[in-house]
Amino acid sequence: MHSTINKYSLICHATKNILCGCLKRYSSHFVYHPEPISNELGKTSKKNMYQAINSAMDLVLSKDSNSVVFGEDVGFGGVFRCTSGLRERYGKDRVFNTPLCEQGIVGFGIGLAVAGTTAIAEIQFADYMFPALDQLVNEAAKYRYRSGNLFDCGKLTVRTPCSAVGHGALYHSQSPESFYAHAPGLKIVMPRSALTAKGLLLSCIRDPNPCIFFEPKIMYRLAVDDVPDDDYELPLEKAEVLVEGRDITLIGWGTQVHVLLEVAEIANKDFGISCEVIDLVTILPWDKQTVANSVKKTGRAIVSHEAPLTGGFGAEISASIQEDCFLHLESPIRRVTGYDTPFPHVFEQFYLPNKWKCLQAIKELVNY
C-alpha cells in the first residue's frame, strides 16, 4: 500500500534530529506545555509519549494474559519504538509482526476481540489506515448493534500515529479523525501529552467499545512529562478545561492544544484577553456539555484543528455550539484549521493553524 522507503526515511530523520539535538525544526509551530507534576497517582518518572504508551501496553500485557499487541514491524519495537522490549518480555505469540496489510490487521483484531482476546493493533501511520476503513466503519463500529448485542468487538483498540511532524507531507501528516467520527459505535481519542497518553490508552484498551487511539507523532519524543509508573485510567468522553477564561473559548485536541495554550498566554499578556482553553480529548462521542457550558460563559468560540476545514470535526462542534448557545454568542464561531488542500510538504508552516492565525482570529472575534 505504501512505500517502505517513505516510512523508514521518516524514522531516519527522527533519529538524526534527535542525535543532532535539533528539535527546533519539529517544534517550530508549537511549544510543548508539560503536564503539572503531581504525586496523586503515585511515583512518577520522566517519560516521553512513546515511553508512556509503551508503559501502558506493558501493564496490560503483564496483567491480562489474554492480551496481544500486533501490527507492521511491531515485533522489533515498532518504527516509533512504542512496542520496544515487549516481545522480549511477553513472547512472540503475544507481540508480533503481521503481514503488511491494514485491512488484515483491523479485521484480524476484530476477530480476536470477538473471541474474547484483548487486541491492541498498531497501524503504522493514520495516513495508511484507509484500506481498513471498511473493517472499521462497517464492521467494528456496527458489531454490537447489528447482532443485538450478541457479539461485540469492544476489546479492540487501534493505535495509530497522526498529525503534522515537520516534514511528513501528504502521507505522513494527516489528521483523519473526522472520517471515523462519522461511524457511530467507535470511540475516537487523541491525547495531548505523555501523561494523558498513558491514562487514556489504558482506558481505551479496557473500554467495552472499539476505540481508535490517534497518537500525534510529533510528541513521541518531544512530549516529556512526569508520568506515573502505576496503572491509571483517564476518563473518555470527557473534555478537559485546561485554562479558565472569561472572553473566548478555544477548543482543540492533540498537538493543537499546545498551540492554543501558547496563544492564550500571548493574548492575555499582550492584549489582556482572557481565553478558556479546552482539550476535547475524545472526538467521538464528544463532550458537548463542557463545551456548551464554557461558550455560554465566554460568548465566543474558536475550534482549531490540523485537518482540512470542510467536513472537519470543527464543523460539527460549531454547529452544535450554534444550536446550544445561540443567545449567548457575542460573535460568530470561528474555525482555524488546515486548508482544503492535501497536507503540503515545503508549505507546512503556511498550512498549519499556528498561533499567529489563532491570535488573529481571537482579536477579530473579541473586537467583532
Place this chain on the structure above:
Amino acid sequence: MYSAEIMLKRLINIKLFKKQYMLSSTIPANTEESVYRGINKVNYTSNLDINEPSLNSPVPIFRILNDTGDILNNCKSIIIPENNELIKMYKSMVLLSIMDKILYESQRQGRISFYMTNEGEEAAQIGSAAGLNSNDLVYGQYREAGVLLFRGFTPEQFMNQCFGNIDDLGKGKQMPVHYGSKNLNFVTLSSPLTTQLPQAVGSAYSFKRSKVDRCTIVYFGEGASSEGDAHAAFNFASTLDCPIIFFCRNNGYAISTPANEQYRGDGIVSHGPGYGIATIRVDGNDILAVYNSVLKAREYVMTHTRPILLEAMTYRRGHHSTSDDSTAYRSKDEIKQWSIKNPIIRFKQLLEKNNLWNNQNDVEYEKETKKQLMQLFAIASKKNKPNWREMFNDVYHEIPNNLLEQMNSLEDHISQYSDHYPKQ
C-alpha cells in the same frame, strides 16, 4: 558519431562476450540452502523459462457418491455417519428447502422485505455443519442458513429474524437473512462481502493461544474471494499459523458474474499453494464428500495448527436474492442441467438404497413440515416490532449522552406527530 570501424569492433566484442558467457554456463546449476528469506531451498537454473500456470491439469474433485447416489467403488477410509445422523442430515436439507420456498414466496407477496434462498447448496451447508464440533465458531457469508439450521436454530427463530419482530435475536436491526446466534457459535452476519474472513482468522488465533479444542470455519463464495480481505485472511492465517477452515462455496455465480469472469486460475483451490495453505477440492453436491472433507480438514487444522482451504464445487440454482432474476444472464437449460444434480435427490437415493428412507416418508415429512412452518410463519408475522427506542440501543455498551439527547428529541417529536408513525 562512431566511425564504422569502431562500431564493427564493438560488435565483435559483444559477440566475444556472448561466447565467453555461454562457455562458462556449461557448469551445471545446483541446489543450495537459500539466502532468500522465506524460501527454504532454491534451485538455480540457466534456462530462462516462463513458468506457465498448469491450467491443463485442474485439481481433482473429491467425491463419494455418484450422480445416482451410489458409493464409488474405490473410496478409501471414509466415514459414513450413523443412520440416525444420516436421517437428521437429510431432514435438515428438506426442511431448509421448504423454508426457502415459503420465505421466498412471502417476499414475493410483500410479507417480508427480502430473502435469499439456499437452493442447490444444501449439501455443502449441511454436510459441512455435520463435520464440525458444536463449539467451533462459524463465520458465514449469507448463504449458510443450513449450517445454522443444523446447529439447532429453529424455524421460528429464522422467521422472527426475517420479520424483525420483537423476538428477533438481532432486535430488528438488520435485513432478513442476517442471522446470528451466540449460543450456537454462529457470528451474526453482515452485508459487506469477505469482511468476515480476516475476522475469522483473528478468532482462530485467539483459540490457538487459549489452547481450547476449537477452530473457526469461515464460509464465502468464489466471488468474495476476489476482495482484498480474502488475500489478507489467507496470508494472515498462514503466516500466523491459525487453525481455520476456509470453506469456499464455488457456486458458479456472483450475482450475475460467472466464475470464469471472476478468476483465471484453477478456481479458488489454486490460491492455497501461493499462500502455503493446504487444500481440498470437493464435490459440493455430494453431502458425504463434504462431510468427510470437513472432518478431515478439522483434524488437520487442529493437529497441525495450520489453516486449510476447502473449495466445494456446487451450483446456485436459485436467484442471487429476491432482488435478482437470474434468467437475465443464464439459460433455463443450464439451470435444468443442474436440477438433475440436485444434492437432495442424490442423497435420498443413497438412503433409499439402504432402506433408510422412502417416498412415503418423503411425502409425510414434507406435508408435516410445510404445515408446521406455515403456522410458525403466521405467528411470526403477527408479532410486534421492537419499541422504536431500541434503535438507540447497542450502538455502544452504554448509551452515550449524544444518543440520549437524540432519543429524547425523537420522543418529543413523536408525542406531537404520533399519527405519522407506526403504532407500537
